[in-house]
Amino acid sequence: SQQGEEDPQALSIQEGENATMNCSYKTSINNLQWYRQNSGRGLVHLILIRSNEREKHSGRLRVTLDTSKKSSSLLITASRAADTASYFCATDAGGTYKYIFGTGTRLKVLA
Amino acid sequence: GAGVSQSPSNKVTEKGKDVELRCDPISGHTALYWYRQSLGQGLEFLIYFQGNSAPDKSGLPSDRFSAERTGGSVSTLTIQRTQQEDSAVYLCASSGGAGRALEQYFGPGTRLTVT
Numbered sequence: 001s002q003q004g005e006e007d008p009q010a011l012s013i014q015e016g017e018n019a020t021m022n023c024s025y026k027t028s029i030n031n032l033q034w035y036r037q038n039s040g041r042g043l044v045h046l047i048l049i050r051s052n053e054r055e056k057h058s059g060r061l062r063v064t065l066d067t068s069k070k071s072s073s074l075l076i077t078a079s080r081a082a083d084t085a086s087y088f089c090a091t092d093a094g095g096t097y098k099y100i101f102g103t104g105t106r107l108k109v110l111a
Numbered sequence: 112g113a114g115v116s117q118s119p120s121n122k123v124t125e126k127g128k129d130v131e132l133r134c135d136p137i138s139g140h141t142a143l144y145w146y147r148q149s150l151g152q153g154l155e156f157l158i159y160f161q162g163n164s165a166p167d168k169s170g171l172p173s174d175r176f177s178a179e180r181t182g183g184s185v186s187t188l189t190i191q192r193t194q195q196e197d198s199a200v201y202l203c204a205s206s207g208g209a210g211r212a213l214e215q216y217f218g219p220g221t222r223l224t225v226t
Contacts, residue, residue, distance in 0.1 A: 033214070035215075042220065088153060099144070099215070100156060103152065
């Protein structure tokens with residue numbers, strides 16, 4: 001089974017609304033990363049959060065990490081049509097450098 | 112500077128043939144990953160190289176798959192006796208640059224179609 005599972009699988013919102021995606025994982029980690037994939041730019045790193053951090057911000061992105069629940073969330077505020085993409089979480093399984101990607105959340109932002 | 116490049120961008124091959132996929136990582140990056148992504152799916156880890164250490168091959172789906180990394184730089188993923196289920200996009204990523212050691216930079220991928 002997947003180390004990381006994103007929820008929901010698909011999300012459709014209006015431009016300007018916030019989008020929240022969740023990721024759950026199974027083993028202990030040193031860090032968790034979020035990536036975005038769209039047809040134009042391929043896979044791009046968004047943000048990394050370490051296991052000793054609880055929250056991190058980058059522009060319109062806010063990531064939280066709850067190691068007790070083995071879960072993370074990605075919040076995109078004031079969404080734009082250009083945010084339309086698939087979003088993946090990736091965890092270093094067992095604290096190794098072998099990153100396991102989740103199945104992704106497909107976000108569609110309607111103009 | 113230049114990003115991760117992969118070649119070819121598209122490959123159509125007949126079942127049973129061998130294929131080689133190439134990855135040129137970002138110069139100076141010590142780590143190199145290969146992933147496979149089937150249509151509409153997430154990324155499946157295949158293999159990981161780190162410097163001169165023995166690679167982590169735990170994700171290779173069968174012994175028809177192999178990979179090497181020459182001189183700590185360019186990597187080649189070889190699939191022997193291709194099967195239709197091998198059809199997917201094969202993605203390469205590198206990491207280990209100064210200041211952002213864990214961030215993976217992905218190439219555009221090679222779309223492999225086995226007919």
